Amino acid sequence: MMNPAVLIASVYVFALAAFLGYQVISRVPPLLHTPLMSATNAISGISLIGSLVLAGSAGYPELAHILGFVAVTTATINVVGGFGITDRMLKMFGKRKVETKEAAK
């Protein structure tokens, strides 16, 4: 049974995160909307920590471990692939500036 205090705290966290997310994300220019999507995707790969617990905790049945294994795999794909691709994209947005600076020297 979930402790009501914990539930209330969770709702607070959700509401504040939603508010903060709205403030922060509405400032991201359309130029970066694709990297934004792939970045938030990688960040929500944080489900990985739930998957890790499922895959390895003591006293869990084998089925839970196997479900956890698949979840760890897909979440890791998102974290590694998501951050990797986001970085590749953002590097492209930065590189022209660097080149022109070097050319100026």
Added chain:
Amino acid sequence: MNLTSYFMEATYLVASILFILSLKKMSHPETARKGMFLAEAGMFAAIVGTLVGTHIVTWTWIIAGLAVGSIIGGWMAVSVPMTAMPQRTALSHAFGALAAALVGVGEFVVKGAEMGAVTRSALGFEVMLGALTTTGSLIAAGKLQGVIGGKPIQFRGQNAANLIVGLSMVSSFILFCIHPEMIAAFYTMLGVAFVFGVMLVIPIGSADMPVVMSLLNSYAGLAAAATGFVLSNNVLIIAGTLDGFSGFILSVLMCKAMNRSITNVLFGGFGAVIAEASSNAGGVMREISLDDAAMQLAFANRVIFVPGYGLATAQAQHAVRELGELLESRGVTVKYAIHPVAGRMPGHMNVLLAEANVPYSSLYEMEQINPEFSSTDVAVVIGANDVVNPDARDNPKSLIAGMPILEVDHAKSVIVLKRGQGRGFSGLENPLFFKPCTSMLYGDAKSSLSHLAQAVQHV
């Protein structure tokens, strides 16, 4: 609570702060990359914290999962071309949602019997959203990759069928919340949610993909946030909510850019009524030769390129940059006009042009560039159609009436690069092509552009 649990909670707090900071740094292309390093550090901290703070006995599955995931993810990170970014993103929505759904099923297997009603409803949300996003995103990825046809798949009574499937999903969800002993209700909900995801996405056409991508992004995030509620884990709630709201904001922006509501995109059946609504446009399309087009461009003062999905399919981003640079070296002012829904996902065109080394200071949003068309000599439309269709502005009966467009027809001359005489993805006739100021240059966009560049050199 012992010391390691405190350590774990501390890493979660650090991760939450770093995630928010990293998104804040996304507000500018100069700082965005540094921001992502913060997010990566946060992720790493949270993973280490979890492994230290949880009583873990079986490492086999964990190590196997991390290894397989890293190999596949790493391979995707280096090998996926920028033109395939929409399908890659759709696929990652599927993976993220599947992870959330599986964690939910696992939690149910382990602790289902002792859960209270509140936890069960959070779990229900998690599994339901996770499952429908998984299959929905897979269908979207298939459509974008061309494995499944891009045309909307529609049949008689589709909305009724969707309603029935949707209702049975919700009712098994409610049943599961009220009657914890009914294990069947949980698995029915899971199965029906998988089916519902497919049904949600198959009737949607390729042109509406930016909205669908954003919505699926939002669902995947909310599924992760629901996981946080089930596990009472704040960093999951925060990261999931950030993802969910980011997707939601993008969906709203995309819908605004098409002047349509989300319900209209999801249930509108866009392709169904086209035959009758687009008959008024007519006349002759005027073809232009490469040399004439090159001449126009070479002697222009201002040129605006308007890229669309055709740029991505033809992989013509490098060719357009070369032509643009050539024109600039001749003293022509070159700009790029980006419509919010050009391409198949938000920001798709920006990424392609950035890949080709076009400086982002030359990329202009619709509101910025529209007043400039009237003082522009040549607007070059590359594989874009609906986003430059003047019917949206002039014809209140048009299916896309009211959709804000790039007003290329205000330019002195318009050159449209197009594969053939056919209609665009939405199947709408485009009166722009029949205007006296417009001339058509048929052929593959990439080869047209590089031939244009050669011809400009010889002018």
